[in-house]
Amino acid sequence: MNLYKLLLLAFLCCTLDLTAQTHPNLILNSGFEEWRTAGIYEKPVCWYFSVGSIEKSNQSHSGSHAVKLVAIPHTLSIIDRANNYYYMNIEGGATYRLTYWYKGTLQRANCVSTVIWCKEKRKVKTTAKKTLRDMVTDASPTEWKQKTIDFVAPQGVNCAGFCFEMKEENTDANNYLLIDDVVFKKIKSSTITEDVPMPYDVKVSAQQREIFMSWHPVQGSGIKYNILLNGRQVSTISTTNYILQKLQPNTSYEIGVQTIMPDGKKSKVAKKNIITELMMTGREDENRIPYIYQIKNYGDCPRSIELFFNDLYDVNAQIKYTLDGIPFVPVDGYKLDFNKTGKHILVVDIIESDGKAWTLEYNLNVK
Structure with missing residues (x-):
């Protein structure tokens, strides 16, 4: 190996070591090496358990003991030496691993990892990872395996607690799970900053199945926006x-839009709440006829319209369009741009999944 490669390798090793030191493990006694006697039980220091079913094991992944x-x-919860459950200092918006x-010997999915996010020691949100991917499903009595789970801290929190939650499994009551070397550390700082301006003058309007959003642009080049629906x-x-x-x-939605700068930094989310419109007729009403609501009385419409319907119950209905006798497919699935003003005939064939069908004919006056 030449000198250049040796220097490069040394640089990379130093970089990795500095990165690891920058974000330390936030969990105390994470390897279950310290234990104390409490009555008839031995308890791991800086951990609290809800029942007397936790034992010290000499089968450790590293060191001398596991739990x-x-x-x-x-539950098995973290706790500091002053009996504080929410002692981990947290950066709101950051990602933790x-x-x-x-x-x-557990044979079924078990062991839920739960983080309790707090602000000034008061609970704000609880994140419990209950998917099969995040629980223990493949424990082996002879092989240690590692579980990795990422959490994103909510904005505004500054501390957190953590616990493992075990479920009851009657058929597996005699089976066990050993845990060792627990690490909870920040892997990515928050990209949300007060310096990035939020989208402003956000306007929203609703129909039965659509919500229309608009806002003033944030000044600068390369700016993008995240769209959020119910968070x-x-x-x-x-x-x-x-x-x-x-x-x-007839459903309430929280709408959000967020600025993203070219360097990846993000603003806070500008939020609006809105309720979609009611259906005007019942699904089985024999008088129900879906209609394109942007086509006004007497067929007047602009050069560009969006082919959205009211009173259409089946959002996946088969819809075919013909304009002046020529079949066409709307741009992006819903846009119709007329190549000229004047008179046009638009025919729409609709078939809902239950067999209900309509043929609509619009005599249009495009202005």
């Missing part, structure tokens, strides 16, 4: 308008 859990309802080593990101765009589709009628 042994069994399949009955109980939990890792731990396990082995044992869940649904799209990232570069324009300043968006249409949420296939929603439920």
